[in-house]
Amino acid sequence: MKNRINSVFSFARLGALLIKEFIQMRRDRITFAMMLGVPLMQLVLFGYAINNDPKSLPAALVAMSSDPYTRAMVSALQTTGYYRFDRVAQSAAEAEFLMARGDVAFVVTIPADFARRVERGDQPQILIEADATDPAVASGAISTLGTVANQALLRARGMQETAAEAARGQLEVVVHRRYNPEGISQYNIVPGLLGVILQMTMVMMTSIALTRETERGTMENLLAMPSSPLEIMLGKVLPYLAVGAVQVVVVLAAAKLLFAIPFTGSMPLLLTAVPIFVLALVLLGYTISTMARTQMQALQLTFFFFLPSIMLSGFMFPYRGMPGWAQAFGEILPLTHFLRIIRAVMLKGAELPAVATEIGWLVVFVALFSGVALVRFRRTLD
Amino acid sequence: MNAIDVHGLVKRFGDKTVVDHVTMTVAEGEIVGFLGPNGSGKTTTIRIMCGLLTPDEGEGTVLGFDIRTDSLRIKREVGYMTQKFSFYEDLTIAENLEFVARLYGLKPLDEHVGRTLEDLGLTSRKDQLAGTLSGGWKQRLALAACIMHKPRLLLLDEPTAGVDPKARREFWDEIHRLASGGLTVLVSTHYMDEAERCHRIGYISYGKMLATGTVDEVVRNAGLTTFVVQGPQLDRVAAALSGRSGVDQVAPFGATLHVVGSDKKALQAALADVEKEYKGVTVSPGETSLEDVFIQFMSGSKDNMG
Numbered sequence: 001m002k003n004r005i006n007s008v009f010s011f012a013r014l015g016a017l018l019i020k021e022f023i024q025m026r027r028d029r030i031t032f033a034m035m036l037g038v039p040l041m042q043l044v045l046f047g048y049a050i051n052n053d054p055k056s057l058p059a060a061l062v063a064m065s066s067d068p069y070t071r072a073m074v075s076a077l078q079t080t081g082y083y084r085f086d087r088v089a090q091s092a093a094e095a096e097f098l099m100a101r102g103d104v105a106f107v108v109t110i111p112a113d114f115a116r117r118v119e120r121g122d123q124p125q126i127l128i129e130a131d132a133t134d135p136a137v138a139s140g141a142i143s144t145l146g147t148v149a150n151q152a153l154l155r156a157r158g159m160q161e162t163a164a165e166a167a168r169g170q171l172e173v174v175v176h177r178r179y180n181p182e183g184i185s186q187y188n189i190v191p192g193l194l195g196v197i198l199q200m201t202m203v204m205m206t207s208i209a210l211t212r213e214t215e216r217g218t219m220e221n222l223l224a225m226p227s228s229p230l231e232i233m234l235g236k237v238l239p240y241l242a243v244g245a246v247q248v249v250v251v252l253a254a255a256k257l258l259f260a261i262p263f264t265g266s267m268p269l270l271l272t273a274v275p276i277f278v279l280a281l282v283l284l285g286y287t288i289s290t291m292a293r294t295q296m297q298a299l300q301l302t303f304f305f306f307l308p309s310i311m312l313s314g315f316m317f318p319y320r321g322m323p324g325w326a327q328a329f330g331e332i333l334p335l336t337h338f339l340r341i342i343r344a345v346m347l348k349g350a351e352l353p354a355v356a357t358e359i360g361w362l363v364v365f366v367a368l369f370s371g372v373a374l375v376r377f378r379r380t381l382d
Numbered sequence: 383m384n385a386i387d388v389h390g391l392v393k394r395f396g397d398k399t400v401v402d403h404v405t406m407t408v409a410e411g412e413i414v415g416f417l418g419p420n421g422s423g424k425t426t427t428i429r430i431m432c433g434l435l436t437p438d439e440g441e442g443t444v445l446g447f448d449i450r451t452d453s454l455r456i457k458r459e460v461g462y463m464t465q466k467f468s469f470y471e472d473l474t475i476a477e478n479l480e481f482v483a484r485l486y487g488l489k490p491l492d493e494h495v496g497r498t499l500e501d502l503g504l505t506s507r508k509d510q511l512a513g514t515l516s517g518g519w520k521q522r523l524a525l526a527a528c529i530m531h532k533p534r535l536l537l538l539d540e541p542t543a544g545v546d547p548k549a550r551r552e553f554w555d556e557i558h559r560l561a562s563g564g565l566t567v568l569v570s571t572h573y574m575d576e577a578e579r580c581h582r583i584g585y586i587s588y589g590k591m592l593a594t595g596t597v598d599e600v601v602r603n604a605g606l607t608t609f610v611v612q613g614p615q616l617d618r619v620a621a622a623l624s625g626r627s628g629v630d631q632v633a634p635f636g637a638t639l640h641v642v643g644s645d646k647k648a649l650q651a652a653l654a655d656v657e658k659e660y661k662g663v664t665v666s667p668g669e670t671s672l673e674d675v676f677i678q679f680m681s682g683s684k685d686n687m688g
Binding site for chain 2: 216217218219220221223224225226227380381382
């Protein structure tokens with residue numbers, strides 16, 4: 001029975017399958033490049049960019065006087081490495097606005113009678129308000145605060161370390177964790193998830209819009225009939241606006257009912273921003289669709305865009321913890337801007353002026369993506 | 383006015399010239415067959431005519447509209463049936479037709495769709511998904527969709543590939559019915575019997591238009607002579623004939639051999655030799671068919687390429 005065929009396994013047949021598979025892999029250059037390039041790129045990108053203990057956070061100073069004690073406090077805070085005073089607010093209201101906009105992570109208020117109370121031996125106070133929408137960002141900066149501030153104050157008064165022991169506790173640091181006093185991380189995550197969920201589904205669905213027509217051969221027919229590129233684009237993306245609207249309602253309801261996320265801001269403002277964001281996403285997907293040749297490639301490109309959006313937008317890791325180049329990269333992601341809007345509106349109660357810039361960014365994305373898509377769209381089969 | 387009037391069309395993909403100075407005129411109401419081997423440039427030429435491709439060189443008008451600048455108007459007046467089925471398989475027949483009718487702005491919608499379904503005998507299947515249709519029905523749907531907006535010109539790219547003979551016959555009857563109503567038709571095909579049902583034909587090979595005219599003209603102009611050989615041991619006779627000077631084609635047809643050549647004297651000499659060599663073999667004059675002419679064209683152009 002030498003000629004009996006092994007029905008379970010044969011090296012020759014396995015070899016045939018392996019060789020065929022490698023040839024196909026080699027032919028599909030984009031997939032091959034993604035397999036090698038993506039892990040490496042993402043390792044480098046995220047390895048260097050992600051930092052859970054962000055330093056040098058922007059802070060606003062509200063100082064009513066400029067005596068030596070106040071200056072000593074400011075420089076002491078700065079030397080911790082956590083605070084970077086690049087704004088001086090004239091009033092508490094201005095500082096409040098800066099924080100609502102997300103320009104600063106801290107507002108440090110040193111009252112006018114600070115120096116007088118230090119000298120009189122009354123208990124001096126400073127107020128530190130931290131943006132606690134992302135509890136992780138504020139925690140490091142706040143935990144080192146008490147010790148550093150007291151030591152600085154003692155040095156300024158020319159006291160010895162030993163005397164400092166006795167004097168400890170004299171300075172009172174009042175910390176307000178704004179927007180999220182209990183430091184609940186879901187407050188930060190759940191509104192962000194709305195952006196992430198929208199991004200994932202919207203971009204993916206529309207990225208295969210045109211490639212599906214091309215792969216099934218229906219594109220040729222569509223082009224031979226009287227339909228303009230703009231009509232085809234709108235016809236593809238508008239249905240997904242409706243899908244997005246349903247998702248928004250579901251996620252917002254879940255945020256309220258399941259996670260008890262406070263909604264302090266204006267619902268109309270949020271409902272204005274969300275459709276612009278969704279429009280930017282479906283147009284991004286459509287743009288991908290004009291570039292990819294197959295549905296597979298379209299999905300790969302979507303994924304390629306999706307990972308940095310999660311990592312570098314401030315959804316998963318503090319935006320301020322990233323180095324400058326990574327922050328610049330984050331700025332070109334629609335999700336980054338949407339996260340700022342939804343967190344500002346939902347958690348901080350921000351009004352239109354505070355989020356106008358970010359909404360403006362989303363409008364820019366809409367214009368940019370639709371422009372690119374219309375230019376890229378091949379009206380002919382050339 | 384000619385429905386199609388194009389001259390000097392050139393289309394290159396990379397360094398390959400797919401359409402090479404093609405000139406073509408089709409009068410209104412004419413049915414013109416477009417023939418040529420696979421990859422000869424038929425589809426590309428048709429796509430240029432309906433505005434799906436822009437030619438690298440050449441000018442022309444389709445229905446009086448410039449093919450370079452007026453492709454949107456051409457699209458409105460032309461019905462184009464693609465080689466591969468290109469309607470939505472996840473839509474029903476009626477839904478596909480409604481989609482097309484809306485794109486062309488046909489009103490009232492139900493009336494147009496209903497009449498088209500009726501005309502092409504699709505009414506009973508109108509709620510069937512297009513993806514579940516057999517080849518013949520798909521082709522019928524595609525034809526229905528591209529004539530619904532009453533185009534003045536039909537461009538059909540191998541419409542009957544993979545369709546059974548009865549459906550093909552019905553399809554051609556439909557084409558002639560439409561043409562008698564004034565519609566102009568340009569149809570590409572591989573089938574000789576279909577070519578013979580056209581008023582005129584054009585033969586293209588490697589992007590070059592090699593012959594145009596009625597079937598008779600094309601056959602006559604090819605200048606071929608054909609003899610029919612009968613007798614025993616025809617396989618050996620065929621082997622002896624092929625390769626002799628004057629013999630261009632030897633093709634078995636049932637119990638006979640068709641022997642074709644362009645040099646009549648040399649062909650006759652070769653046949654006389656074989657008649658002497660093999661007992662019982664008779665040679666009689668035959669009629670050159672369109673297929674003989676095309677085989678001749680194809681072997682000729684292969685030589686050019688080699």
